[in-house]
């Protein structure tokens with residue numbers, strides 16, 4: 001038995017190494033020469049950025065500098081905005097997501113989004129989390145139940161709601177609603193999660209829970225988060241990107257940005273001297 005097993009285990013290990021190696025080479029998200037206009041106004045002025053898999057990247061910068069615009073390029077949320085125009089290439093796992101053939105619904109399954117204000121549907125807790133699976137046409141009730149449970153467990157909400165799954169998602173507290181919305185995003189198994197100021201409407205305790213959650217989620221997901229809270233960026237992110245007036249001023253390891261930034265503009269912003 002052992003003699004038969006050993007070569008096959010070796011083979012799997014070798015394969016694993018090959019897969020790991022290739023994953024490290026291709027950035028999870030690769031944005032090159034990205035320019036965005038809303039009519040004649042140039043909101044993003046030519047930005048290059050590569051995001052590594054299983055990391056948390058924070059976007060910081062003063063209001064109106066283009067953080068949301070840039071974030072929304074990663075799941076094509078700007079597509080339907082009046083006057084929107086773009087140039088450049090955005091690749092996920094090496095594939096250009098702005099190619100004509102791309103199915104945007106599929107893309108958004110892979111790239112989930114969590115918004116500033118929790119936005120549960122006026123449905124039960126269970127239905128909120130099951131929603132994405134049901135619109136995908138999945139009918140297997142046991143499968144849906146399991147996925148709802150595992151998603152609620154991942155956001156540490158299961159114990160709080162497991163006896164109340166029929167209760168409206170809107171009846172939860174703000175912090176619970178935001179965790180519910182994250183569970184709804186996780187249920188369709190994305191590989192990237194975009195978060196646009198996900199804690200800005202929450203109290204400090206709920207904020208701490210979401211921060212802890214983000215920290216844990218990076219084991220499975222690649223996360224990009226916009227935050228106006230410098231302490232939050234320094235606590236939870238591996239990389240930080242500082243934007244100003246549609247340009248990427250500095251992008252580096254969070255530790256470096258917060259202890260020894262290269263640019264004076266970055267230093268002025270993180271120390272609260274402007275913005």
Ligand SMILES: Nc1ncnc2c1ncn2[C@@H]1O[C@H](COP(=O)(O)OP(=O)(O)OP(=O)(O)O)[C@@H](O)[C@H]1O
Nearest residue numbers: 038041043061062063064065066067068069070081
């Ligand atoms: N739909 C739109 N139509 C026209 N202009 C827009 C639109 N959305 C954003 N803009 C403009 O693009 C610029 C960048 O906006 P964006 O929302 O990306 O900035 P932001 O850094 O995310 O700001 P905030 O921190 O306030 O959310 C701003 O000048 C804004 O007014």
